Amino acid sequence: QKEVEQDPGPLSVPEGAIVSLNCTYSNSAFQYFMWYRQYSRKGPELLMYTYSSGNKEDGRFTAQVDKSSKYISLFIRDSQPSDSATYLCAMSATGGYNKLIFGAGTRLAVHP
């Protein structure tokens, strides 16, 4: 079983839709939860991060972490064609030296 599971999609939505992207994980030591956006084989770009549980909002993006269920989500409101990309969830533990573990990435296409 992978430490981080993410549905690879693809996910296709019309412009203006609310998009929900999700990941599950198995390692209870994870405390940092990140979402990266990657455009067509470019470097991943850090979008959102959350420490431990809770919600975080930044413009059209909302990140949620439910540690009791080991489940994280990214919501995109009023989606735009420019949001078309692959979205990767990533997680790491705290203390010492920890690698960032990535999900497989979900490919999102927002069509006009």
Place this chain on the structure above:
Amino acid sequence: DSGVTQTPKHLITATGQRVTLRCSPRSGDLSVYWYQQSLDQGLQFLIQYYNGEERAKGNILERFSAQQFPDLHSELNLSSLELGDSALYFCASSVDGQGAFAFFGQGTRLTVV
């Protein structure tokens, strides 16, 4: 621009050869991570360095090695290259060694022919 610089951007080489990929971290970042991303694959962690010392290792092949220099730049050496080593290689850096808030470079696209 993330502030992480990777060179070269593209590399084409033959099987059996050896190449070196270079990464300059963001100013102030002490930790460097290397990842491999094959076609339609996720990001696979290779190795982490913190302030010149190796701190974590992933599924890195024995033909691959890395180091971080006193000026904190890092190099990933790939030897006895095989066709299956063709991939995007990303470097990321962060202030500490906890993996969070890592910023990625634009990658080196390696093609082995």
